[in-house]
Amino acid sequence: MTDPIPPFSAAEYDRRLAKARAAMAAQDLDAVIATDPSNQAWLTGYDGWSFYVHQAVVLPAGGRPLWWGRNQDANGAKRTVDLSRTDVAGYADHYVQSTTRHPMQDLAARLSDMGLGAGRIGVEMDNYYYSAKAHAALSEALPQATLLDATALVNWCRAVKSDEELGFMRRAARITEKIQRHAIERAAPGLRKNELAAGIMAEGILGVGEDWGDYPAIVPLLPSGSDAAAPHLTWDGREMRDGEATFFELAGVYRRYHVPCSRTVFLGDPPDHIRRAEAALIAGLEAGLDAARAGNQARDIANALGAEMEKAGIERGARCGYAIGLSYPPDWGERTISLREEDETVLEPDMTFHFMPGLWMDDWGLEITEPIRITAEGPAECFCDLPRELIAKP
Amino acid sequence: MTDPIPPFSAAEYDRRLAKARAAMAAQDLDAVIATDPSNQAWLTGYDGWSFYVHQAVVLPAGGRPLWWGRNQDANGAKRTVDLSRTDVAGYADHYVQSTTRHPMQDLAARLSDMGLGAGRIGVEMDNYYYSAKAHAALSEALPQATLLDATALVNWCRAVKSDEELGFMRRAARITEKIQRHAIERAAPGLRKNELAAGIMAEGILGVGEDWGDYPAIVPLLPSGSDAAAPHLTWDGREMRDGEATFFELAGVYRRYHVPCSRTVFLGDPPDHIRRAEAALIAGLEAGLDAARAGNQARDIANALGAEMEKAGIERGARCGYAIGLSYPPDWGERTISLREEDETVLEPDMTFHFMPGLWMDDWGLEITEPIRITAEGPAECFCDLPRELIAKP
Numbered sequence: 044m045t046d047p048i049p050p051f052s053a054a055e056y057d058r059r060l061a062k063a064r065a066a067m068a069a070q071d072l073d074a075v076i077a078t079d080p081s082n083q084a085w086l087t088g089y090d091g092w093s094f095y096v097h098q099a100v101v102l103p104a105g106g107r108p109l110w111w112g113r114n115q116d117a118n119g120a121k122r123t124v125d126l127s128r129t130d131v132a133g134y135a136d137h138y139v140q141s142t143t144r145h146p147m148q149d150l151a152a153r154l155s156d157m158g159l160g161a162g163r164i165g166v167e168m169d170n171y172y173y174s175a176k177a178h179a180a181l182s183e184a185l186p187q188a189t190l191l192d193a194t195a196l197v198n199w200c201r202a203v204k205s206d207e208e209l210g211f212m213r214r215a216a217r218i219t220e221k222i223q224r225h226a227i228e229r230a231a232p233g234l235r236k237n238e239l240a241a242g243i244m245a246e247g248i249l250g251v252g253e254d255w256g257d258y259p260a261i262v263p264l265l266p267s268g269s270d271a272a273a274p275h276l277t278w279d280g281r282e283m284r285d286g287e288a289t290f291f292e293l294a295g296v297y298r299r300y301h302v303p304c305s306r307t308v309f310l311g312d313p314p315d316h317i318r319r320a321e322a323a324l325i326a327g328l329e330a331g332l333d334a335a336r337a338g339n340q341a342r343d344i345a346n347a348l349g350a351e352m353e354k355a356g357i358e359r360g361a362r363c364g365y366a367i368g369l370s371y372p373p374d375w376g377e378r379t380i381s382l383r384e385e386d387e388t389v390l391e392p393d394m395t396f397h398f399m400p401g402l403w404m405d406d407w408g409l410e411i412t413e414p415i416r417i418t419a420e421g422p423a424e425c426f427c428d429l430p431r432e433l434i435a436k437p
Numbered sequence: 438m439t440d441p442i443p444p445f446s447a448a449e450y451d452r453r454l455a456k457a458r459a460a461m462a463a464q465d466l467d468a469v470i471a472t473d474p475s476n477q478a479w480l481t482g483y484d485g486w487s488f489y490v491h492q493a494v495v496l497p498a499g500g501r502p503l504w505w506g507r508n509q510d511a512n513g514a515k516r517t518v519d520l521s522r523t524d525v526a527g528y529a530d531h532y533v534q535s536t537t538r539h540p541m542q543d544l545a546a547r548l549s550d551m552g553l554g555a556g557r558i559g560v561e562m563d564n565y566y567y568s569a570k571a572h573a574a575l576s577e578a579l580p581q582a583t584l585l586d587a588t589a590l591v592n593w594c595r596a597v598k599s600d601e602e603l604g605f606m607r608r609a610a611r612i613t614e615k616i617q618r619h620a621i622e623r624a625a626p627g628l629r630k631n632e633l634a635a636g637i638m639a640e641g642i643l644g645v646g647e648d649w650g651d652y653p654a655i656v657p658l659l660p661s662g663s664d665a666a667a668p669h670l671t672w673d674g675r676e677m678r679d680g681e682a683t684f685f686e687l688a689g690v691y692r693r694y695h696v697p698c699s700r701t702v703f704l705g706d707p708p709d710h711i712r713r714a715e716a717a718l719i720a721g722l723e724a725g726l727d728a729a730r731a732g733n734q735a736r737d738i739a740n741a742l743g744a745e746m747e748k749a750g751i752e753r754g755a756r757c758g759y760a761i762g763l764s765y766p767p768d769w770g771e772r773t774i775s776l777r778e779e780d781e782t783v784l785e786p787d788m789t790f791h792f793m794p795g796l797w798m799d800d801w802g803l804e805i806t807e808p809i810r811i812t813a814e815g816p817a818e819c820f821c822d823l824p825r826e827l828i829a830k831p
Contacts, residue, residue: 091669113757116667118666119670122663137779139756140775168573169569173568174562174567176562176588177569241638243473248638248672249631249632274487275487276485276488276517370768
């Protein structure tokens with residue numbers, strides 16, 4: 044099999060650049076510097092594990108996007124972007140982790156060459172990998188430019204998915220189902236958590252048929268018992284035990300598109316308080332899915348869930364979901380819309396979310412979640428076909 | 438098995454805090470805010486995949502370190518740090534990815550409570566996850582404080598490893614050897630790259646005997662043929678083919694301690710230009726290992742390698758190594774010492790490096806590398822016992 048490079052059609056990238064440029068025009072920006080690797084990939088197709096050094100895609104209001112990064116990674120850019128549409132520029136290796144030079148000095152010179160030296164330039168102040176020092180160095184090297192906060196400007200353009208993107212997410216969802224079923228089947232007293240994590244990771248990367256699996260932006264999370272009170276503990280070498288709940292928060296990934304989903308396995312007979320929480324959670328999910336309609340607001344989903352939680356006397360205190368799609372470590376969320384009381388974003392068809400009402404109590408945890416797509420007419424479509432319940436394995 | 442929590446002895450953490458405080462005293466700092474997750478783990482033992490939201494360890498010149506992060510992750514902190522030695526504070530969920538609030542406003546209030554509101558506070562301007570916006574928000578919320586650049590201050594304290602740390606790295610090295618041998622054995626025409634990546638990832642997480650494997654800070658890198666010119670491409674679903682070199686850049690990981698190492702497999706009979714490069718690389722590695730002695734400088738290793746490369750007419754143009762140890766995504770380097778001509782750092786016993794003279798040419802690549810420890814007396818010790826050669830599989 045051969046995959047197209049970059050993965051989407053030229054028309055799809057045209058659509059994306061036009062959307063980003065419209066958002067830039069609304070802020071009267073001459074260019075945006077995207078330092079978030081997911082924005083770089085979305086704009087140009089660039090794909091590589093090189094985001095640990097400074098790199099960016101510069102999107103000027105007119106003209107071609109520029110991929111900019113370390114010299115050795117320009118080789119990767121040339122292999123992952125369409126060179127008839129994207130320019131590629133590398134900086135010398137002595138800029139890397141130097142105490143006397145900063146890569147942003149190199150970028151500043153290129154921006155000046157592009158006629159942007161005195162421009163209004165959007166920078167992603169609070170996206171990943173745009174460090175405080177990067178901003179200071181760029182500001183100093185471009186004294187005539189005006190640097191404006193464009194945090195999440197490109198991320199917001201990604202909220203509504205195209206048909207091509209939804210196709211990728213459906214492939215990812217098949218991988219998600221596969222690894223959830225794998226985890227649920229294997230879970231048993233005496234199984235070491237790292238053995239379970241190894242299997243999940245391998246099955247995810249193997250993928251489904253021709254659809255090879257990509258690496259997830261967050262590793263499999265699978266804490267047990269009291270540790271399940273902490274949502275982001277990673278595995279260790281301890282064995283699974285009778286009488287404990289373990290949640291599996293896992294994402295299948297197809298070419299960087301993530302479909303995260305959680306299920307919980309209880310080894311043995313679940314105690315009443317967990318069964319009660321399960322019932323409330325399922326009722327809350329159903330209410331939330333019904334509220335997840337185009338025209339409603341993001342908070343309507345949170346409020347529908349919240350009403351069921353309140354009836355059951357459960358206090359959550361955290362948002363219950365976030366936008367999903369194309370992602371790189373350290374996060375598989377898009378960092379735009381949050382499903383919570385204060386988020387008034389109006390839902391549109393083909394927005395995609397992880398509806399994620401995790402329960403992390405003092406000494407136990409329970410996760411039953413649904414990755415969803417907002418539809419034009421009805422309640423949300425769930426990407427995954429998995430039993431919406433706590434799985435008890437006696 | 439039960440692992441101690443946190444993983445090292447109290448004496449080891451005392452040593453670390455004392456070392457960091459000495460570095461702070463040299464800059465007359467009242468506190469350091471460590472936003473780099475590897476620094477947080479090194480100072481307190483905190484371990485979790487929660488670094489995608491703002492979090493930090495605050496180390497005051499006097500008094501206990503404070504772990505600070507999202508409320509739900511405070512549960513994880515309580516499970517991974519020694520609570521008799523580390524304080525834990527969580528912030529409310531509505532600070533997460535908010536457009537109206539910033540978590541640094543919460544941290545600023547806590548710093549004021551700690552009597553640091555008008556202090557000299559070191560911030561990691563160019564470490565991971567301290568964004569431009571975080572710095573702006575903290576500066577605004579602490580108008581009386583002086584924020585000073587403490588990039589890599591804690592990282593530098595980590596350069597010389599303790600015996601406890603070296604013990605972890607030796608365990609990681611056994612995992613590295615295992616996954617390298619796995620990859621070398623499996624490589625064959627027709628094998629899809631994602632299948633190979635799946636096996637490597639699983640074997641790494643399974644670990645060796647009781648020593649469970651942790652997730653690597655960089656996924657397995659294994660580009661083939663022309664793609665091996667690009668060091669940071671990740672896998673896809675294509676098959677390995679006769680007549681191509683594939684390098685395996687892989688790290689075994691034991692409790693966040695990384696020992697990365699690369700080997701290259703050629704399927705078929707390697708052409709002369711690759712055999713010549715191999716010979717030069719091996720001569721360069723030997724010369725570099727001999728120069729890697731306490732009292733020499735980091736650049737002596739680079740220069741020794743460089744002389745052999747020059748003899749062979751090979752231009753590299755990139756540093757040939759970096760400090761290694763405790764790491765979180767996106768990088769397994771410590772981002773302090775670089776093995777390159779301009780780095781005059783004097784080598785000390787028990788410094789650890791990935792001596793990494795990768796060759797990324799126009800349309801091929803070759804990696805044969807060694808993770809090393811500087812010894813008191815002789816040339817460097819190699820962590821891994823792997824044949825130092827290009828592996829040809831006819």
